[in-house]
Amino acid sequence: MDYPVFHFDFIGGRLLIAFIAVLHVLINHALAVGLIPLVTYLEHLGFKRGDEKLDQLAYRIMFFAFLITTTIGAMTGVGIWLSTSLVNPASIGSLIRVFYVGWAVEWIVFVTEVVLIMIYFLSWKKSHASPEAKKKHIRFGVALSAASWLTMAIIVAILGFMMDTGNWTEHHSLLNGLTNPIYLPQLAFRTPLAVVMAGTVVLLLTQYFAKNDPETRHYASRKIGGVLLTLIPLTFAAAVWYYGRIPNLMIGNLQIATTTQDFQEWYGLLMKFVWSALAVTAIASIVPFFKPNALPRWAYVVPVVGMMAFAGLFERLREFIRKPYVIGEYMYSNAIRVEDLPLFQRDGILPYAAYARVHEVTPETMLTAGEDLFMLTCSKCHTTNGVNNVTEKFELMYGGVGTPLGEKGKAMGTYIQNMHNARYFMPPFPGNEKEIKALVAYIQHLQGSPGDVHPAQTDGVDPDISATFPAHSN
Numbered sequence: 001m002d003y004p005v006f007h008f009d010f011i012g013g014r015l016l017i018a019f020i021a022v023l024h025v026l027i028n029h030a031l032a033v034g035l036i037p038l039v040t041y042l043e044h045l046g047f048k049r050g051d052e053k054l055d056q057l058a059y060r061i062m063f064f065a066f067l068i069t070t071t072i073g074a075m076t077g078v079g080i081w082l083s084t085s086l087v088n089p090a091s092i093g094s095l096i097r098v099f100y101v102g103w104a105v106e107w108i109v110f111v112t113e114v115v116l117i118m119i120y121f122l123s124w125k126k127s128h129a130s131p132e133a134k135k136k137h138i139r140f141g142v143a144l145s146a147a148s149w150l151t152m153a154i155i156v157a158i159l160g161f162m163m164d165t166g167n168w169t170e171h172h173s174l175l176n177g178l179t180n181p182i183y184l185p186q187l188a189f190r191t192p193l194a195v196v197m198a199g200t201v202v203l204l205l206t207q208y209f210a211k212n213d214p215e216t217r218h219y220a221s222r223k224i225g226g227v228l229l230t231l232i233p234l235t236f237a238a239a240v241w242y243y244g245r246i247p248n249l250m251i252g253n254l255q256i257a258t259t260t261q262d263f264q265e266w267y268g269l270l271m272k273f274v275w276s277a278l279a280v281t282a283i284a285s286i287v288p289f290f291k292p293n294a295l296p297r298w299a300y301v302v303p304v305v306g307m308m309a310f311a312g313l314f315e316r317l318r319e320f321i322r323k324p325y326v327i328g329e330y331m332y333s334n335a336i337r338v339e340d341l342p343l344f345q346r347d348g349i350l351p352y353a354a355y356a357r358v359h360e361v362t363p364e365t366m367l368t369a370g371e372d373l374f375m376l377t378c379s380k381c382h383t384t385n386g387v388n389n390v391t392e393k394f395e396l397m398y399g400g401v402g403t404p405l406g407e408k409g410k411a412m413g414t415y416i417q418n419m420h421n422a423r424y425f426m427p428p429f430p431g432n433e434k435e436i437k438a439l440v441a442y443i444q445h446l447q448g449s450p451g452d453v454h455p456a457q458t459d460g461v462d463p464d465i466s467a468t469f470p471a472h473s474n
């Protein structure tokens, strides 16, 4: 509302963020936070046993992780900032204000992590010079493991806050934000999860990097299998704790979050599939502990794919079930603050929207106003001609794809008025009755001209500074 609206009409903002963020999390967990301690562990074992080949294996795994984390990993990290601040600048603005110090610390720790990863990887060859040099090198590995974990630990506080702000809404302080109820269970879950994800990757790489050296391969597989055997039950226990802390209303969103509305009836089947896949993954990951040569090399791909799919699904669910809020009970996903809702429902949102092209609904401005309203109130989750297409959603409700909406104006208006009650994950409509009429007219118009939208990034904006809004405090 206080910002021009950036909108990708085919994939939508949600999917844009999801692509970048999920890729980032997978790389971060499986190749940095979880992997560095495992590589350091293998290096330590190599040193203790005087086993050059094990050291070499650890180095090659590190090389792989170094290549990916410093390229795709780093770029998607910056990509999260870019995409989230384009799609929802108001919520990122709020989070920066609350976690200003937290994010400052995060940057320092992150830069430390980058420096340490450079040192750790680039000085590996030189560490063979003497036992002292090797010991020092291993200590760098430990420090790097700690720094990688710390960057995750800070971000997880913010992710927890976005789901449930705890008592922050009463006392707006950083400490209240940091001690949100979901923080510790989520951190307790992600920590072993990251190592388990990384463990499956290390097992797979070991089969190929030590292909011609059964002794090293079996030894490393057995050790990593042992770590997984310990951590898989811990991850499961932490997941149960985490689940127990998720507010009930969010649990209610789980079904649609997992499947989408069209496939709701598949939920039970899908969950059986997820559980079976997890069981296969867990078994395949611990087999090497008991029998390192039991599985064929290609079979190690299965747990990697299983863990990646599970972690991806988990991120999708976590992001979805927080709806209708982007920041729990404080700001709706469409960037409207909960406390501003009554004002907008009374006066309409257009008079306060600085970047709207019109500020009043009249017969002449009907369609332009309707489009502005779609952009302000629906476009964070819907498109006009792509993923979660708003016209199609109405058509489906009234009979099926292609059902004419011309005669359905009244019913559509009533639906929008009650959308939050009809579908809890959608925020209440933040506007007045006149605005609902304009939005309905625009959606009806879209049926004949799908994709008739004018996002700020392609069509520019013409801000009207007469539309003002009381300054935001948080």
Ligand code: HEC
Residues within 6 Å of the ligand: 256, 259, 260, 261, 262, 323, 324, 333, 334, 374, 377, 378, 379, 380, 381, 382, 388, 390, 393, 394, 396, 397, 415, 416, 419, 422, 423, 425, 426, 427, 429
């Ligand atoms: C926070 C995200 C979000 C916002 C904002 C939002 N929606 Fe939705 N809406 C959804 C999701 C998610 C679905 C279900 C998609 C699916 O699974 O098929 C949905 C479904 C719908 C449906 C179909 C409901 C049904 O029961 O079949 C309609 C109609 C709809 N939205 C209209 C709107 C309109 C109009 C706006 C803007 C005033 C809007 N939505 C704003 C997320 C949102």
